[in-house]
Amino acid sequence: MKIKLDKDYMVNELGLPESSLLEEITDTSRWSIHYRIVFSYQGRFFETFYSKGATENQYESPWEFEDQVDCYEVELKEVKVRKWVRKETE
Known part of the structure; x- marks a missing residue:
């Protein structure tokens, strides 16, 4: 099952990505580190992906260019x- 959640809701209300149950690096590029997280939402578990800047000079925050984030149910x-x-x- 796939759901879409508002980025601001995920960050401000759910406290993601800091409150995730699992956070793992899936890839790196010259400017970004790419992550997969698993989190709990309404009694179910979902995964989603984000990236952030790889250096202190490269500012990129989670879901910076997305208003709605695709989240996939996992078990x-x-x-x-x-x-x-x-x-x-x-």
Whole structure:
């Protein structure tokens, strides 16, 4: 399920992105750091994305160029992941 929330409501009323349950960096560029957050809203959980300036000279605030923000409902699931790890020696 996708909902749209007003940027000002998210920042001022929900306290996002600071009050998010999860915040992770998804990518970086020369001028910005891109984030994914998960937050609670009306008893359900949603994810959305934002970016902010990568340096103290690069001002960019979350959702600076958006009035309405797309948020997607998510659920917490256990996910099995395979990865390469060092082999233990005897």
